[in-house]
Amino acid sequence: MLQRLYHTLRFKLLEMRGLTNLPVISQPSSARSLDERELYPHLFPNYKPEATPEITVGSILTWILLKLAVLMPLMWYLFERFRLHEYWLVGLGAIWLIVVYPAFMQYQRFKAQTQVLEANTLCAKCRHFDETGHFCKLLDEHVSLTYTPCGGESWEAKQSFGRNNQNDEDETFS
Numbered sequence: 177m178l179q180r181l182y183h184t185l186r187f188k189l190l191e192m193r194g195l196t197n198l199p200v201i202s203q204p205s206s207a208r209s210l211d212e213r214e215l216y217p218h219l220f221p222n223y224k225p226e227a228t229p230e231i232t233v234g235s236i237l238t239w240i241l242l243k244l245a246v247l248m249p250l251m252w253y254l255f256e257r258f259r260l261h262e263y264w265l266v267g268l269g270a271i272w273l274i275v276v277y278p279a280f281m282q283y284q285r286f287k288a289q290t291q292v293l294e295a296n297t298l299c300a301k302c303r304h305f306d307e308t309g310h311f312c313k314l315l316d317e318h319v320s321l322t323y324t325p326c327g328g329e330s331w332e333a334k335q336s337f338g339r340n341n342q343n344d345e346d347e348t349f350s
C-alpha cells in the first residue's frame with residue numbers, strides 16, 4: 177500500500193517535470209529494403225541497367241557503314257584535290273583508326289555483355305534468345321540482367337542445350 181502510494185507520488189512528480197512523455201523516434205523517410213539490383217554494378221563490371229542494350233551487332237555494323245559513307249567520299253576528295261596518291265597508307269590508317277578499331281572495341285564490349293547475360297539469365301539458355309541483339313525473338317523485346325520479358329513462362333530449351341552434337345541427342349533425356 178505504501179509502496180503503491182510512493183510510486184504514484186513519484187510518477188506525479190515526474191509528470192510535473194514533463195519526464196513521463198515517451199520520446200518519439202522519427203522514422204527515416206527513405207527507409208527501404210536493399211534492392212538486389214543495386215548490387216549488380218558492383219558484381220558485374222559490364223552491367224548495364226537499361227533494358228535496351230547499348231551495343232548490338234546491328235549497331236556496330238550501322239556505325240561502320242555510316243563512317244565509311246562519310247569517310248570514303250571525303251578521302252577521295254582530299255586525295256584528288258591535293259594529289260596525295262602516294263600517301264595511300266595514310267588513308268588506310270585513317271580507316272583503321274576511325275572505322276575498324278572502334279568497331280573492334282565495341283565488339284569486345286558486346287561480347288563481354290553477352291557473357292554476363294549468358295552466365296546470369298534464363299533467356300540465354302532459351303531457344304528464343306537472339307545473342308546478336310540481346311533480345312527475345314518470341315516477344316520482340318530486349319533482355320537484360322533484371323528483365324525477362326516472359327517472366328520465364330515461355331522458356332524453351334535451346335536445341336543444343338545439354339548436347340554436344342547431333343549424334344548423342346537422346347542421351348540427355350534418356
Ligand code: SF4
Nearest residue numbers: 299302312325326330
Ligand atoms: S521466351 Fe522468355 S525465356 Fe525465352 S528468350 Fe523470351 S523472354 Fe527469355
